[in-house]
Every structure is written in structure tokens, then in C-alpha cells.
Amino acid sequence: MAKNLNIEVSPLSRVEGHGDLVIDVKNKKVEKLMLRIPESPRFFEAMLVGRNWTEPSHITSRICGICSVAHTYASIKATEAALGIKVNEQILKLRKLIFHHECVQSNTLHVYFLAAPDFFGAGSVVSLIETHPEVVNIALRLKKMANDMVRIIGGRAIHPISTVVGGFTKLPTEEEMYQMKDMLKAAYADLETSLKVLKTLKLPQFERETEYLSITDKKDYALYDGDIKSSDGWIIDGKDYLSKIKEKVVEHSTGKHCWASRDAFMVGALSRFNNNFDKLSDNAKTYAEELGLKAPCYNTFMINIAQFVEIIHCIDDSIKLIDELMVSGLDENKAIVSVKPKAGRGVGVVEAPRGLLIHDYTYDADGKIEKANLIIPTNMNYINVEKDMAAYLPLIIDKSEDEIRLAMEMLIRAYDPCISCSTHFLNVKLVNN
């Protein structure tokens, strides 16, 4: 193996935001191995102080363009819990429907645009256009379908508009509901083709068991709502998250580090799959089986496959939701429930595409925020990413420096980190003594 190795990838590309990979090996001893996050701090917890209950969902959606629907709903649910608001079944179903399509959009972007180039030996999706045009076209069609779904229901594909505390300011028309169903049905052919392509990929074999955290529900494959579940055997109400999840500030990262039962845990598609696979649609289960994804799965690289399986599930479940909603049609009178401000604390927990997302607000009697705490999935994964890197490096240490660098980048990229969002110039320094 290389006696000395000094790899610094700054920034990591094809991730949302800015992270650097730092590896330093001296005399065959790992001196330093970390995912450095110099991403600009945003201070949303400060920005929210004093804002009226109508605003936090529009403000926090701007934490991340890629998971703006997840932030919108973590925020709305926190506010509704604090103000004691219960929404009706129609609102709930429409919320699940729009929520599914951020998952489809984001998972598609990651699997096809950000991760796939590595597996096809390409530098980016731009190179893939030449070598695998069919893959790029499928990705564009799936993304468009999902973005159009979010736009039809929420008024805009990024930072939705009509999704507010209490319900919706505008409902899709009957025509749009059937249009969405047609769009969903049309996606299956592309999923079939994708399955064939994915079956040909050789994902690295790397297993490291860890604690898997996600939300869970008795009926649904939980994305929009549920209790927090750990693979270490506990389930808690979302509002009690502080009793299990701890966070701290570390010097090399503007994103805080988190841990729960052990020294690290994983959130995201693989955690959801491991914790809730039995709630997936039958079709999604079949796809998982075809692709060799079985719960519990400890291979970090299989996150990519779990994300693809979730696309299938979301499309299946969306058709079911539209059918249920259209039995009696959408009722304008049930679009929104009335809201009155009051003092209180509320916690909103959802599954963002990248994993567990928690908003925790305390309101004063006028309905203005006194205190806000936000826990972001990528932060929750940081310690686990570093532990994966430490476990994976010895397995690949005999490879060339270029291969090591690429393998480590792929490992980090598998987590689909959303470091939203800054960029640098690539700086790779190799030391050979």
C-alpha cells in the first residue's frame, strides 16, 4: 500500500452544496480522515425569531432548493402542532401526493445525474449524454413528471406556494388530477428500462452495520408523517426527539454533528428501507428483490438502489391517492381549515429525501416565533460518513491514489449529501515519499 497518502478533494462535486474530503496517511497510519464542511452558515434559527406563523414555511423552504417541499412540511407541521391545528383527510392526502414527488424528483436527480456517472465511468451527466443517451432521457422525463406534479399541486416546482399552514390556498382542478394520473402511468415504461440498466451495474461490496433512523407508520411507508424509529429497537413520538438525538458543533464543519443510541447513525433511503420495507408497494418490493436489495442491508452504496425503489413506491402510491381523492372529487370547502394563533411549542418531523428532518418551534401568544431548532438529515449523517470512510479505506488502500479518491468520493456521494450550497476549486494534493 501507499506509505503516505494525502488526498484533499475540495470541493466534492455532484453533491448539493460544499464539502471537502480530506485523507492523510503517514507511514501507513491514518492521521486524518474527514468530511470537512466549510459551507456558509445560514442562521435560519435566528432568521425565524419574531416571524409570524404564516411565514416560517416560506422562509425555511429556502434552506434547500432540492428539498424545499420537505422543509415546507416539517415547518407547517411544527406550526400546526404548536397552534393545535388538525387538518382533514383531503388535505392530508394532497400533502402526501406532493410530498411523494419531491422524493421522486430528488431521488431521480441523485441516482441518474449525480451518482450514475461514477458507475458508467463518466465525469458527469454531460458526458453521459454521449455514451448513455437513453439513461439521460429517462432521467429528464422522470424529473419533469415529478416537478410537474409539485408545480400542479403547489404552484411551483421549487419553493411551493399554495402549501400553507391549515391546508391549501388553491386546489388542483379535476382535469389536472386526471392529467397527473396519466403522467404517473406513463412513467412505468421508463422504470422498467431503468431496472434493466441498474441490474448491469456493479456496486462496490462494502458493509458496515450502524444504527438506522427514520420515521415509521402502521399503515404507510412513512415519508410525510410518523414516529421516529431506530433499528436499535426503540420508537418515540417525534416531539421527544431531544431525548434520543444529540448534536454538537465541531471545528471542521459548519453543519453540526449528531448521534443517538450509539456513536453514529444513518438516515435516508436505506434507513427508511431497512425500517419500513414491509410497507412498500408490492411493485416496489419486486423491484427491490430484482436488484438484490434485502432488509436489513448494511451496504452504504445500496442507498442508490433504495432511492430507486422509493421512486417506484411513490408512483404506485400516488396513483392510489389520486384514485381515493377522486372517488368524491376535491371539495373547495375542505381546502383549508381556520387557524388562530396561540402560545405553544410544536415539533414537525418528516422524511426529506435525504432522511429525517425535524423543525421545532416555540410561539408566543401573538403567533410569533420565540425559538426555533432545526435538525437537518445531512448533519445527522456526518459522523456515520466519517466512520464509513475509516472502515472503507483499509479495504481499498492498495489501489492507486486516483482510484482511492474516486472510491471515497463515491462513498460520500452515495449519501446524497445536501450541503446546500457553495462551490470551490478542485485541489488534490498527493504526497509521495
Place this chain on the structure above:
Amino acid sequence: MSKPKVGIFGLTGCGGCQLEILNLEDQLLDLIHAIDIVHFTEAITEHSDNYDIALIEGSVATRHDAERLEHIGKIAKIMIAVGACACTGGINCLKNLYGVEKAKELVYGDKKGWIDAIETKPIEAYVKVDYYARGCPPTRTEIVDIIKSLIVGKVPEIPNYPVCIECKRLGNTCVYDLGKTCMGLISRAGCGARCPSAGVGCEACRGTIDDPNVNAQKDILVKYNLTVEDIMEGFNLYNGCKKIEQKIK
């Protein structure tokens, strides 16, 4: 300009504007053929320091942002600010209103010394900006229109009339009549009045037009028994870095 070299960069922001470029779906492949994207960290690994046009997303909120932006400004011949954060400072300006030092203390506590954060500013505070694709997020059409105009050598046309005009054209019910406030009277159109069309008041994410009809805005506030303060909170969401309240008052 024949096939221009384009760099797409993100400073402090949500990445949503870069995502809107990836979301071009129907036009993405055409765009990739018409321009040479040499830098786009969110999407591609290849990168270069040789570009004619720079698209900048995000505001300047750290010393590091400022250094990078000045570096890019020295290379690019044309600078395009993309999105509210780059154009007006956007939502990041709420940090200024809270107080930068106070914000560091609140979020990072006694570790605040590790954090690089300065007062948020739009990119025009540091470099000369040639074109603005405004909004949070900007519309995909506007981003493409600006690039297309540059390729064929004409000046991109950006509306300088208020959102109200687009909204009226669509036949929407005025959101003031729905009991909500709206900034559409003085905000720059070009978004297709997306928010009022979805039943939500305009939040002025595209900033104001060059010469806003402040009196008309005041008249509306009087008509609906509202005060400037009632709309100022909302106005600060994307315009907190500009002292626009002075204009209205």
C-alpha cells in the same frame, strides 16, 4: 457570441437556482449544445477557470464568498446574478436584521469563533453585474432568455412593470379581496404572477420595479384599512438588505 464558455457558481443560498437550470428538462440538452458549461459544481466534476459568462447564485455572506466572487469577477466578461439571493441579498438578509454577531451566538454558542459569517449583501456590492435573473427561484424561461439573448447578441428584455399587470391579465381575484396582503403593485413582473395565481400575496422576491408607484400602494393600504407595517414584514423577506421601506414611507 459563438458558443460561449459558461461557469455556474453558487455562493450562500439554497442551490435552488442551480436546480432550476437542471430542471430545464425539455431544453437542457439544447442548452448544453448551445453553450459550453465549463464549471457547474452541483452537476459536473469537470471544471475550469476559463469562462466568458458567469452565472452567480447566492448572496455574499462569508469572507470566503467575497473572495471567490471577486476572483470570478476578474475572469468573466459578463456577470449574471441569478435569483433573489444574488440580486437583492434575498432571504439571507434576515440574518442582518437579527444581527450577525447575535445570530452566530444563537446558533453556534461559544463555538461562534469558528464560524466565518459577515453581513449579507447582494453580489452587486462586490462586482459589476450585467444582468439580473430575479426571483426566488427565477423562472427557467428568464434564465434561458438571458443566455439566448447573449448568444445572438441582443440585450435581454426584463419587464419593468408591476406583477399586478400580469395578475390582472390572468383574471385572478385580487388577493387583498381574499383578506391577504400583496406586494404586486410595486414588484417587478416576469414571474407570471405565480403567487397571487396560487392564492398567496406577492412577496416581492423579484424586488421592485425601477420607479414603483408608491402612492398607488399607499392608496390600496388605506382602502383595505392596512398600514405600511402590515406589509413591511413580508417585504423584508427578500428585500431586507435594501432600505426600500424608506421609499414606501
